[in-house]
Amino acid sequence: MNIKKYLSIVTGAAFAAISITSCVQKDEWETPPVNCNNKFAATTMTMAAFKAQAPASGYILITNDQIFDGYVVSSDENGNFYKTISFQDKAENPTVGLQMEVDKSSNYADFPVGAHIRINAKGLRLGLDRGTVKIGSVDPTFSIGRIPASLLSRYVSGVCNGNGLEVAALKPLELANLNVAKNEQYINMLVKVPNVQFSSGDILPVNKTFIDYVAGAGTDTDRTLEDASGNNVVLRNSGFFSEGSKLLPKGNGDATFVVSRYNSSWQMLIRKTSDLNFAGARVDSAPPKGGTAIAFSGSFLENFESYSPTNLEVYPKYVNDALVGNRYWQLKTFSNNKYIQLGANSGSGPYVTYFAVPVDFTAASTLKFDVNVGFWNGNALKVYYTTNYTALGDISAATKTDITSFFTIPTAPLSGYGTLTPAGTYNIPASLTGNGYILFEYTGNGSGVTTTLQLDNIQVQP
Structure with missing residues (x-):
């Protein structure tokens, strides 16, 4: 190659580069047009009409x-949905929801x-499977x-808006x-319910996490949501x-979830923890009762004979x-004798209930009471004293001293009821002074300890 030819090639290349560069100002290249085509050109029916079949x-x-058409409401990004896609017919004010089974993750x-x-849906099955269409x-x-991953695109396609999906x-x-949400018309729809919180059993006495772990591995876990009306439902994770x-939030607020049912059991599903906006103060759906005539005394006998009617809860x-x-x-x-009673039989979930009795510990020397059990299947009663509880306040925050071991609590009969008998005497130590409370704590569970407890003749003597 001679020098003239070489210079000619170099000059031509340089000129071409300059020409290309001059077409673009400040590195702003034109974005190529998006070629977005809908696989299925038009709908032939509404989702509601399809589901009705x-x-x-x-x-x-x-x-x-x-x-x-439909709009996706579920997400498996955080692992709470597995090989399913839930979708509804409209982005807002939906009227129907469906679930699709897919053999594909992410x-x-x-x-x-x-x-x-x-x-x-040509070639697919439509039906009721374990409580859900x-x-x-x-x-x-x-x-x-x-639906196999390799065949999913045969049945499902995104709808383009001119700029992609x-x-x-x-x-x-x-x-x-929450009770309204437990309706089959809302299954697989995204809903929001106000004034919701986790049940007290999920945050007290131990604040639980969203799921339980066994040997370091997560397990499918049910937690309980409750609302201001006392309704509750399972949150399945x-x-x-x-x-x-993550720890369950202790507050109250809006709960957004996908409505789900497994056979006859309602279990709501969240996509992520931020679906629960529980920034507000908790609402006590079972607030403390009584406590309007508190008087601290070092000498009294409570035999409950002055109270009525049966099933009274306010003292x-x-x-x-x-x-x-x-x-x-x-x-x-029973047999013309009045007493108070509590049990967890036929209940749902855990129960922890206190009966707080005010006492002038400076003036008092002994504590006695009568006790009886029915259908015993585990210990349900504990007795404490506390000096930093305020009537109708947060009893979970009180410092409690366990004195149960000073009393004899029956562990029989396993069937039927025994009789009310003295539990023993607790000698109040001289170091315990000032005003405080004796706390009778019942702890049971509808699926665990359901023992019935009866208390009578609570007596404090100087």
Whole structure:
């Protein structure tokens, strides 16, 4: 190559580079146009019309093109949904929801929350599966099978808005309380309920985490949500929930969740912990009762004969506080004798209830009471004294000294009831002075210790 030819090539290349550079100002290259095409051109029906075909039991096979739209409400990004996609018919004010079984994880990457999707159900099954209407593949083992990952695009496609996948800002359907949410019309829909909090049994005496761990591995865990009206429902969290180690929030506020049912059991599902906005103060759905005529004395006998009617829960001279659960000490009568009673039989969940008796410890020397048990299946009674509890205040914050061992609490009969008998005498130490309370604590569980306790003749002597 001679020098003239070489210079000619170099000059030409330089000129071309200058020409290209001059076409772009400040490194601002033109964005190539997005070529967004909807796989299914148009819907043929509404989701509501499609779902209405589901039989009361079993399933049907969709044999023709049935195309409808939906908006994704679930997300498996944090592990609380597994190989399912829940979606509803509208981004706000939805009327129906559905669940799709898919043999694929990380679905949030393709179909994030709010994704506008279009489904052609031809070749899929539609039916009721374990309490929920679902669509899925033909399966030799299950009535509604998981759609293989390699075939998912045959049935589901995102809807384009000209700039790629259309993702809507969902507005949860606002419901009045948790009982309203337990309705099949809301299954697989995103809802929001106000004035919700975790049950006291989930945060007291130990503040639990979203899931339990066994040998370091997360397990599927139920926690209980309650509202200001006393309604409750299970919040179900997967053992793979990435936020499972977080402590349950103690406050009160709005709960956003996807409504779910497994067979006949309602279990609500969150996508992430921020779905629970519990920044407000807790509402006590079972507040302490009585406590309006507190008088500290070093000499008295309470035999409950002056109270009526049966099942009375309000005693002005004492505090009846259902710290966990909603059961209180109640007035009962047997053989013309009145006493108070509490048990967890036929209950749901844990119960911790206190009966607080005011005492002038400076003037008092002894404490006595009568006790009886029925259908004993575990110890349910403890006795404490405290000097820093304020009537109708937070009894969980009180410093309690356990004096149960000074008394004899029956451990029989296993069936039926015994008789009220003296539990013993506690000699109040001289060092214990000032005003305080004797606390009778009942601890039971509808699925555990359900022993019935009866107390009578609570006596303090100088």
